[in-house]
Every structure is written in C-alpha cells, then in structure tokens.
Amino acid sequence: QSVLTQPPSVSGAPGQRVTISCTGGNSNIGAGFDVHWYRQFPGTAPKLLVYGTNKRPSGVPDRFSGSKSGTSASLAITGLQAEDEADYYCQSHDSSLRAWVFGGGTKLIVL
Amino acid sequence: QVQLVQSGAEVKKPGASVTVSCEASGYTFTRYYMHWVRQAPGQGLEWMGIIDPSGGSTNYAQKFQGRVTMTRDTSTSTVYMELSSLRSEDTAVYYCAKDGWQGAFDVWGQGTLVTVSS
Numbered sequence: 001q002s003v004l005t006q007p008p009s010v011s012g013a014p015g016q017r018v019t020i021s022c023t024g025g026n027s028n029i030g031a032g033f034d035v036h037w038y039r040q041f042p043g044t045a046p047k048l049l050v051y052g053t054n055k056r057p058s059g060v061p062d063r064f065s066g067s068k069s070g071t072s073a074s075l076a077i078t079g080l081q082a083e084d085e086a087d088y089y090c091q092s093h094d095s096s097l098r099a100w101v102f103g104g105g106t107k108l109i110v111l
Numbered sequence: 112q113v114q115l116v117q118s119g120a121e122v123k124k125p126g127a128s129v130t131v132s133c134e135a136s137g138y139t140f141t142r143y144y145m146h147w148v149r150q151a152p153g154q155g156l157e158w159m160g161i162i163d164p165s166g167g168s169t170n171y172a173q174k175f176q177g178r179v180t181m182t183r184d185t186s187t188s189t190v191y192m193e194l195s196s197l198r199s200e201d202t203a204v205y206y207c208a209k210d211g212w213q214g215a216f217d218v219w220g221q222g223t224l225v226t227v228s229s
Contacts, residue, residue: 034215057217091215100158102148
C-alpha cells in the first residue's frame with residue numbers, strides 16, 4: 001500500500017486532456033513538501049517530468065503541467081499523443097516516515 | 112552530460128548478499144545526494160535510502176534498516192548499495208538516482224536487475 005494514492009489507470013483519445021491524481025496526507029503533500037512526477041516506459045528507467053509541483057525540466061513540452069491543492073496533486077496532459085502511453089508516478093517526502101515516498105503508479109492508455 | 116552507469120545484472124541465492132554500483136559522471140559528485148530506488152516485477156517504485164557522497168552519511172527506509180548499506184568512493188565518483196540476507200521478494204530492478212532540483216530525482220541510472228532464486 002503506497003503512501004501516495006494514484007488511480008491504477010486513466011485513458012484518453014489522441015488530442016484530449018487527461019489528469020492523473022495523487023492523494024497524500026498531512027505529513028507529505030499537505031505538509032507543503034514538493035511533488036514531483038516521473039514517466040516510465042516499459043523496460044526503461046523513470047524520467048523526471050515535473051518537479052517542484054509545477055516546473056518542467058528542459059526538454060519537457062508544456063503539454064505537461066502539475067498542480068497541488070491541500071493534500072493532493074495532479075498531473076495534466078493536454079493534446080494527448082500515442083507516445084504518451086506509459087506509467088506515471090508521483091513522489092514527495094514524508095516527515096512522519098522520514099522518507100521519500102512514491103505513488104503506486106498510473107498507467108496512461110491512449111485509445 | 113550527466114550520467115549514472117550501474118553495474119550489470121546479478122543472480123543470487125537466498126541468504127546471500129548483493130552489491131550494486133553506480134558510477135557518476137558529468138557533474139561534481141560530492142555536491143548532490145544519491146538515492147536508491149527499487150522496482151519489483153510489475154510493481155511500482157520503492158525508495159530504499161539516500162547517501163551524501165560528500166560525508167558519506169546515510170538515511171535508510173525503515174523497511175531496509177539492518178539489511179542495506181550504502182557507501183561511496185569519491186576517488187571514482189561511485190556509490191554502492193549492498194543488500195544482505197536476500198530473499199525471493201528482493202528480486203527487482205535497482206536504480207540509483209541523483210537528487211536534483213527541489214529534491215526531485217533528476218537523473219537515473221539504467222537499472223540493475225537482481226534475481227534471487229535457489
């Protein structure tokens with residue numbers, strides 16, 4: 001059971017907008033710790049997609065955006081493309097566990 | 112460019128230990144913490160611990176306390192993760208990941224598959 005809760009899967013058609021939620025608690029997201037998002041293709045290492053809740057590393061298109069409210073965060077993907085089909089993970093820090101924590105991951109399916 | 116290169120796949124018997132290495136290049140090794148994360152087959156990401164390459168201090172996830180040891184060699188810009196008393200549930204891909212902007216893991220190694228089987 002992950003400390004951060006994500007939906008197992010989300011889906012959308014090409015061109016559409018999808019969001020992936022990440023629900024935590026008062027010792028992690030709700031405590032003000034940054035939320036980061038990673039994308040992982042099968043058989044490869046995760047790659048940083050969004051950091052500090054809503055910032056993008058160089059090279060990540062602005063179709064990807066992050067937000068946070070209370071004890072939850074979200075990743076939004078607009079203009080969905082076939083190549084966006086992958087697993088997405090949120091991550092934060094937890095002060096009670098004194099550990100970095102991940103969500104269970106969400107499989108994005110492009111219809 | 113910033114790169115983390117890990118050692119190759121390992122097959123170990125239950126009860127044995129394994130050491131995975133992660134060689135960093137393209138940045139000042141001692142300036143950024145390094146994390147270890149593992150991923151069991153078909154499962155999500157699990158944080159194992161962190162090491163400060165500068166002073167060598169560590170912080171391990173409670174789950175791995177007593178079984179994991181993270182060390183570093185500043186002369187070769189390499190960090191090591193040793194996991195002992197291996198069991199079948201430790202079969203996973205192990206990643207090193209550099210701590211970057213605002214605590215995000217900005218660069219990852221390619222991963223090392225550790226298989227525990229009798």
